[in-house]
Amino acid sequence: MDKKHLPKKIDELTSMQIQEKMEDLSRQIRHHRFLYYVLSQPIISDAEFDKLYRQLEELEKEYPSLVNTDSPTHEVGAAPNTEFKQIRHRVPMLSLSNITSFEELKKWQERLHRGIDGSEDADKFSNKQLSYVSELKIDGLSIALTYERGTLISGATRGNGEVGEDITLNLKTLPTVPHSLSLTNKAGKKNKIPDLLEVRGEVYMPKESFAALNAQLSEKNEPLFANPRNAASGSLRQKDPRQTAKRQLAFFAYFAYVIDKNIVEPTSHYETLSMLDDFGFTVEPNRSLAKNIEGVQAYCDKWADKRHALSYQTDGVVIKVDDRELWKALGSTAQSPRWAVAYKYPPEEAESIIEAVHFEVGRTGAVTPVAWLKPVKLAGTTVKRASLHNADQIERLDARVGDTVVVRKAGDIIPEIIKVEKEKRPIHSKALHYPDHCPSCQNPLEKIEGEVVFRCPNTYGCPAQLERRIEHWVSRDAMDVDGVGESLIKQLLAAKLIASAADLYHLTKEDLLSLERKGEKSADNILAALKASKERPLPNLIFALGIRHVGLNAAEKLAESFLALSCLAEATPEAISSIPGMGPAISESVCDYFAQKENRQLIDDLAKAGIEMSIQDEGAKPISQAFAGRTFVLTGTLTSLERSEAEKAIKKYGGKASSTVSKKTNYLVFGENPGSKLLKAQELGITVLDEPKFLEMLEEASKK
Numbered sequence: 001m002d003k004k005h006l007p008k009k010i011d012e013l014t015s016m017q018i019q020e021k022m023e024d025l026s027r028q029i030r031h032h033r034f035l036y037y038v039l040s041q042p043i044i045s046d047a048e049f050d051k052l053y054r055q056l057e058e059l060e061k062e063y064p065s066l067v068n069t070d071s072p073t074h075e076v077g078a079a080p081n082t083e084f085k086q087i088r089h090r091v092p093m094l095s096l097s098n099i100t101s102f103e104e105l106k107k108w109q110e111r112l113h114r115g116i117d118g119s120e121d122a123d124k125f126s127n128k129q130l131s132y133v134s135e136l137k138i139d140g141l142s143i144a145l146t147y148e149r150g151t152l153i154s155g156a157t158r159g160n161g162e163v164g165e166d167i168t169l170n171l172k173t174l175p176t177v178p179h180s181l182s183l184t185n186k187a188g189k190k191n192k193i194p195d196l197l198e199v200r201g202e203v204y205m206p207k208e209s210f211a212a213l214n215a216q217l218s219e220k221n222e223p224l225f226a227n228p229r230n231a232a233s234g235s236l237r238q239k240d241p242r243q244t245a246k247r248q249l250a251f252f253a254y255f256a257y258v259i260d261k262n263i264v265e266p267t268s269h270y271e272t273l274s275m276l277d278d279f280g281f282t283v284e285p286n287r288s289l290a291k292n293i294e295g296v297q298a299y300c301d302k303w304a305d306k307r308h309a310l311s312y313q314t315d316g317v318v319i320k321v322d323d324r325e326l327w328k329a330l331g332s333t334a335q336s337p338r339w340a341v342a343y344k345y346p347p348e349e350a351e352s353i354i355e356a357v358h359f360e361v362g363r364t365g366a367v368t369p370v371a372w373l374k375p376v377k378l379a380g381t382t383v384k385r386a387s388l389h390n391a392d393q394i395e396r397l398d399a400r401v402g403d404t405v406v407v408r409k410a411g412d413i414i415p416e417i418i419k420v421e422k423e424k425r426p427i428h429s430k431a432l433h434y435p436d437h438c439p440s441c442q443n444p445l446e447k448i449e450g451e452v453v454f455r456c457p458n459t460y461g462c463p464a465q466l467e468r469r470i471e472h473w474v475s476r477d478a479m480d481v482d483g484v485g486e487s488l489i490k491q492l493l494a495a496k497l498i499a500s501a502a503d504l505y506h507l508t509k510e511d512l513l514s515l516e517r518k519g520e521k522s523a524d525n526i527l528a529a530l531k532a533s534k535e536r537p538l539p540n541l542i543f544a545l546g547i548r549h550v551g552l553n554a555a556e557k558l559a560e561s562f563l564a565l566s567c568l569a570e571a572t573p574e575a576i577s578s579i580p581g582m583g584p585a586i587s588e589s590v591c592d593y594f595a596q597k598e599n600r601q602l603i604d605d606l607a608k609a610g611i612e613m614s615i616q617d618e619g620a621k622p623i624s625q626a627f628a629g630r631t632f633v634l635t636g637t638l639t640s641l642e643r644s645e646a647e648k649a650i651k652k653y654g655g656k657a658s659s660t661v662s663k664k665t666n667y668l669v670f671g672e673n674p675g676s677k678l679l680k681a682q683e684l685g686i687t688v689l690d691e692p693k694f695l696e697m698l699e700e701a702s703k704k
């Protein structure tokens with residue numbers, strides 16, 4: 001900023017404060033524009049937006065010399081791109097050379113020393129003891145983010161290393177991709193914001209989100225993703241950022257270039273990672289600095305098994321020389337830098353034997369072949385069953401009972417058979433035949449045009465479908481009936497004590513005691529859990545009905561719009577599809593559901609059993625466990641919602657709102673004029689969230 005143009009009345013300090021205020025307003029405006037134009041999901045009213053905009057305009061009018069050339073008052077709202085433009089990387093995005101053993105690790109260390117000795121700067125570095133940074137290698141895809149004076153201006157895929165695709169709008173939907181660099185670090189000190197910062201890192205899909213996505217795709221009979229990496233890649237290349245936003249992707253930053261003649265770049269990689277932390281990026285927390293190669297080896301050993309317990313998939317360890325001065329001396333080959341290497345863990349595969357194949361009937365009648373395997377340890381758990389997905393897959397693999405097979409876990413969670421070892425096949429084995437009748441009710445199966453699965457059309461008469469529907473009814477995100485699970489439901493159906501979800505509410509203590517292995521205490525607990533479930537919020541009730549395509553997120557929107565199940569039951573397809581985010585598939589399937597007399601009867605029975613069927617006090621009961629076990633403290637004034645609304649929102653997703661900061665606090669949310677709680681939280685190293693970050697977390701939780 002050119003100070004000589006400042007009006008005299010503004011002294012140094014106030015000009016800084018005004019600039020900060022302008023920056024802050026600009027950040028908020030950009031964020032809300034993005035939510036409005038790109039995601040079509042505004043979280044503030046037009047009037048509130050206009051207020052922010054006017055505040056900035058007025059400040060700019062009063063202090064024209066302080067106006068930034070890239071102020072949002074100079075731009076129109078951003079509409080999504082339909083084609084990805086190409087972006088040339090400032091510095092090529094190389095890949096890493098792989099090693100798979102500790103001998104190779106030692107050889108790499110020797111090469112490093114030889115490289116240093118042969119370099120022009122040999123004198124400077126000779127006899128230097130090298131330190132190494134070990135980072136878990138996340139299995140996702142690498143991207144590059146560019147920040148100009150603290151604002152994210154572009155995000156690109158790696159592409160061919162020289163040129164990548166411009167996926168800025170999609171990347172902006174990730175809560176862990178900051179739209180602007182944090183002005184203060186965790187200790188509350190001011191960050192130096194460089195003219196240009198290029199941040200590189202990995203976008204990944206957490207294992208749980210991957211499993212949920214594949215479950216949704218399978219429900220819609222769409223092709224599944226083979227692993228979280230493919231799922232992340234497909235999700236980032238969506239033409240519509242709103243689709244990317246639904247995919248629950250996350251970003252770990254692992255590297256940065258600072259381009260600013262007034263700011264000295266960190267000379268150590270470990271410090272670069274801390275700098276990224278300070279700027280508000282998420283850096284994989286298990287990184288470690290080792291003084292020698294033995295320390296690296298110990299790290300690789302330590303994480304070989306432990307990594308399976310993480311919520312994201314890792315396939316190795318990336319080892320980097322810590323001293324960035326040495327990076328220049330060591331240089332790169334055409335493909336990879338010499339100062340870093342990837343230690344890859346052996347693939348997690350195991351051999352087992354197919355002991356049986358069962359054709360299982362799902363909630364919507366889809367018949368899925370499942371191989372029951374000789375139990376085998378794989379990536380941290382014992383695997384006993386693997387889905388064979390559908391008839392096409394059975395034919396492709398030609399898997400048979402008695403076959404020796406190779407099993408792998410897709411994304412460390414879903415076991416799948418990747419190969420049949422035909423040479424080990426017993427002589428009299430028989431090819432599997434997909435049944436043409438339902439294994440549960442014997443009804444002929446149907447194959448619907450364009451679908452890969454066969455379905456049992458006997459929706460209301462098929463015992464297996466009924467059993468699955470009741471299992472879904474009691475599940476956590478549905479009516480959450482503790483103590484009622486698969487085996488109890490089976491027993492109750494077999495004893496003819498229930499014939500629908502509504503019958504659960506007429507069970508007596510005597511009924512439960514008549515069952516094998518049910519004692520007084522557990523019977524009392526089950527009855528109490530059933531009673532409590534009658535009060536579940538409307539979104540969970542709608543989800544519990546098991547309407548095709550209606551997940552918890554859609555159920556929440558339907559509940560908000562129709563307020564009572566009776567109103568939803570009478571809604572027209574047009575009324576449903578006019579709700580933002582509700583497509584024709586949902587509206588059709590909701591209307592179909594309520595058109596069936598069996599479903600109407602169930603709802604009548606549920607009402608008679610005393611199930612609450614309209615919106616109650618929304619904030620009082622959690623509708624999901626997205627924030628389970630996490631305590632939030634609020635301080636300062638939030639601009640887009642009242643404190644009580646923020647507390648309600650936290651509780652809605654299973655979190656706890658507390659008024660005092662302690663070691664048990666997980667997040668401190670601060671608004672304008674925060675009090676001493678912010679300082680205390682920073683002293684205790686608690687994650688602090690400004691309002692946009694908190695809103696992003698709420699948005700993210702609403703998608704779970």
Ligand code: IVH
Pocket residue numbers: 093094095096135136137138139140141142202254255318336337340342
């Ligand atoms: S550094 C030039 N650090 O692994 C060095 N890469 O096999 C660039 N990856 O393309 C990469 N975690 O997609 C680095 N902590 C980490 C990483 C990491 C995952 C991926 C990245 C890279 C690939 C190389």
